[in-house]
Amino acid sequence: MSxxxxxxxxxxxFTLISAITVSCVTETVESPRMKFPETAVISxxxxxxxxxxxxxxxxxxEAVRFYKDERLQNAPVKALIEKEIVKNLIAxxxxxxxxxxxxxxxxxxxxxxxxxxxxSAIIRKFGLLPGNSQVPTGDDNIEKGTLIIYVFENKTxxxxxxxxxxxxxxxxxxEEERSARVQRVLAEMFQTxxxxx
Numbered sequence: 373m374s375x376x377x378x379x380x381x382x383x384x385x386f387t388l389i390s391a392i393t394v395s396c397v398t399e400t401v402e403s404p405r406m407k408f409p410e411t412a413v414i415s416x417x418x419x420x421x422x423x424x425x426x427x428x429x430x431x432x433x434e435a436v437r438f439y440k441d442e443r444l445q446n447a448p449v450k451a452l453i454e455k456e457i458v459k460n461l462i463a464x465x466x467x468x469x470x471x472x473x474x475x476x477x478x479x480x481x482x483x484x485x486x487x488x489x490x491x492s493a494i495i496r497k498f499g500l501l502p503g504n505s506q507v508p509t510g511d512d513n514i515e516k517g518t519l520i521i522y523v524f525e526n527k528t529x530x531x532x533x534x535x536x537x538x539x540x541x542x543x544x545x546x547e548e549e550r551s552a553r554v555q556r557v558l559a560e561m562f563q564t565x566x567x568x569x
Contacts, residue, residue, distance in 0.1 A: 412502035415564035425465035435480030504538035517541035
């Protein structure tokens with residue numbers, strides 16, 4: 373069995389265990405400086421694992437899940453999300469590397485609209501749900517979207533930090549508006565990721 377498959381199995385196991393346990397610190401962020409209509413963010417960080425500046429981190433490609441939707445086919449949402457995740461990691465003074473082999477930490481995410489991944493599936497799979505109930509219903513131009521990001525130690529597969537955001541996805545947004553919104557949401561999520569000296 374390859375290293376990546378073993379790591380993926382470990383990651384899945386620890387995701388389920390962390391969903392069952394409640395020994396982590398949970399923080400709901402509502403930043404007074406950053407107000408986003410119809411946005412909810414929740415994060416959990418293991419208080420016993422300290423991520424230090426200068427640590428290496430890489431994508432675990434097998435654990436990246438982006439549920440495509442034809443209503444967003446012309447919008448580079450996946451590329452925007454990944455660019456902003458890397459940008460925020462670098463701002464935290466972590467070193468982004470190309471390969472998960474040898475990196476101290478791995479990062480992955482899941483992004484989906486409610487029609488592909490509803491709240492009950494999210495809580496069952498990830499044990500983390502912001503619970504955004506402000507998304508208007510009955511408007512074909514708007515749907516709830518969820519982004520879940522998780523960081524874990526490569527050696528142990530222990531989950532270090534998880535954050536989930538739910539927003540109203542508006543299909544008719546301009547590219548500039550969508551880019552600015554993705555930037556703001558990712559910045560709010562990463563506010564909760566503590567990296568120490």
